[in-house]
Amino acid sequence: xxxxxxxxxxxxxxxxxxxxxxxxxxxxxxxxxxxxxxxxxxxxxxxxxxxxxxxxxxxxxxxxxxxxxxxxxxxxxxxxxxxxxxxxxxxxxxxxxxxxxxxxxxxxxxxxxxxxxxxxxxxxxxxxxxxxxxxxxxxxxxxxxxxxxxxxxxxxxxxxxxxxxxxxxxxxxxxxxxxxxxxxxxxxxxxxxxxxxxxxxxxxxxxxxxxxxxxxxxxxxxxxxxxxxxxxxxxxxxxxxxxxxxxxxxxxxxxxxxxxxxxxxxxxxxxxxxxxxxxxxxxxxxxxxxxxxxxxxxxxxxxxxxxxxxxxxxxxxxxxxxxxxxxxxxxxxxxxxxxxxxxxxxxxxxxxxxxxxxxxxxxxxxxxxxxxxxxxxxxxxxxxxxxxxxxxxxxxxxxxxxxxxxxxxxxxxxxxxxxxxxxxxxxxxxxxxxxxxxxxxxxxxxxxxx
Numbered sequence: 001x002x003x004x005x006x007x008x009x010x011x012x013x014x015x016x017x018x019x020x021x022x023x024x025x026x027x028x029x030x031x032x033x034x035x036x037x038x039x040x041x042x043x044x045x046x047x048x049x050x051x052x053x054x055x056x057x058x059x060x061x062x063x064x065x066x067x068x069x070x071x072x073x074x075x076x077x078x079x080x081x082x083x084x085x086x087x088x089x090x091x092x093x094x095x096x097x098x099x100x101x102x103x104x105x106x107x108x109x110x111x112x113x114x115x116x117x118x119x120x121x122x123x124x125x126x127x128x129x130x131x132x133x134x135x136x137x138x139x140x141x142x143x144x145x146x147x148x149x150x151x152x153x154x155x156x157x158x159x160x161x162x163x164x165x166x167x168x169x170x171x172x173x174x175x176x177x178x179x180x181x182x183x184x185x186x187x188x189x190x191x192x193x194x195x196x197x198x199x200x201x202x203x204x205x206x207x208x209x210x211x212x213x214x215x216x217x218x219x220x221x222x223x224x225x226x227x228x229x230x231x232x233x234x235x236x237x238x239x240x241x242x243x244x245x246x247x248x249x250x251x252x253x254x255x256x257x258x259x260x261x262x263x264x265x266x267x268x269x270x271x272x273x274x275x276x277x278x279x280x281x282x283x284x285x286x287x288x289x290x291x292x293x294x295x296x297x298x299x300x301x302x303x304x305x306x307x308x309x310x311x312x313x314x315x316x317x318x319x320x321x322x323x324x325x326x327x328x329x330x331x332x333x334x335x336x337x338x339x340x341x342x343x344x345x346x347x348x349x350x351x352x353x354x355x356x357x358x359x360x361x362x363x364x365x366x367x368x369x370x371x372x373x374x375x376x377x378x379x380x381x382x383x384x385x386x387x388x389x390x391x392x393x394x395x396x397x398x399x400x401x402x403x404x405x406x407x408x409x410x411x412x413x414x415x416x417x418x419x420x421x422x423x424x425x426x427x428x429x430x431x432x433x434x435x436x437x438x439x440x441x442x443x444x445x446x447x448x449x450x
Contacts, residue, residue: 035073039103048358086166199237257438262286281308337387351440
């Protein structure tokens with residue numbers, strides 16, 4: 001794929017597919033055709049969320065269950081792209097002229113592996129979808145390739161198991177970084193990155209006690225468990241429209257790992273606080289739920305700042321919002337220092353890749369150094385606006401050392417007045433590697449000595 005990655009802001013957790021979208025056979029062909037157009041765009045270098053949004057905006061676009069089915073197909077196929085690309089290269093003698101038909105084959109191969117009992121339906125509906133693509137001239141080819149896979153499946157799977165990219169469904173450079181940074185558990189990180197993400201909520205304790213909100217969920221027939229001080233882990237993802245009191249501000253969707261950020265800053269009433277890279281606003285809102293703060297929320301993306309505004313309005317919270325690059329101090333800073341700063345910096349988003357499977361294939365190894373350089377610039381700028389004895393929480397949703405421990409160590413070495421504060425467990429860094437219940441995050445708390 002071309003090197004056209006989404007930005008770090010785009011990579012923050014957000015939209016993800018239904019984990020249980022089931023397409024009736026008579027509609028599968030349409031879902032495959034629409035998903036193929038989306039996957040082809042991503043393979044061509046476009047952000048997945050943007051490709052989906054453009055598809056939804058078109059006249060007569062899918063809605064409801066049909067939309068969920070398209071998302072499920074696209075996400076599942078992109079998670080397994082490394083494997084699908086490997087298999088397709090061995091099933092075809094020459095590259096396809098049509099990007100959408102190639103994407104259709106990738107979709108069908110992923111579905112054949114995920115649902116072998118539905119092989120007949122998958123092949124039949126993929127062929128039907130091909131009849132309505134590229135003038136129908138690839139209909140026979142699609143039928144032939146998929147039936148060849150069914151005949152050669154076991155041999156092909158054995159061959160794929162010996163190829164790292166096909167087996168772990170991540171680019172080779174990504175796997176090399178995981179092996180270097182996490183030699184004891186890199187396979188676990190890769191495997192988690194290929195799965196479906198969990199859905200967690202953060203209860204707005206200004207409005208309702210977590211135990212009471214859990215009771216509301218149970219009354220609505222929604223299975224969930226309490227996690228931490230304000231977290232609720234749902235047994236399975238579901239639309240926010242089904243969440244009791246969601247639009248009244250009783251809860252927000254936020255990963256359990258992301259919920260750890262705001263409490264680490266230990267904010268108190270009256271503090272002057274900065275959320276330097278705020279969109280989409282989950283951590284901004286969490287800080288305001290914890291204390292009455294004089295809070296400024298910044299983000300360089302005006303459209304994403306609207307999401308911050310919307311989230312705060314739903315929760316009936318107030319902050320000073322500004323569209324600005326936090327590094328450009330003259331554009332937004334009034335000269336008064338901050339007691340607390342949250343620096344949730346743009347990063348590779350390698351810790352949330354199961355929510356954004358396009359990232360694996362749009363990123364390039366050189367992008368990590370570019371992110372690290374940007375992160376260093378942000379830290380330098382924010383250090384200037386931090387008050388003496390103030391605290392700055394450095395946060396990423398990355399699992400790569402260069403963006404995490406390496407970045408913080410380099411910054412501390414350049415600044416003798418920087419004290420690295422230990423967390424409750426005594427560690428100077430908090431690595432949350434991706435697990436079934438939460439995504440991957442990194443936190444380090446820095447204090448500016450007076």
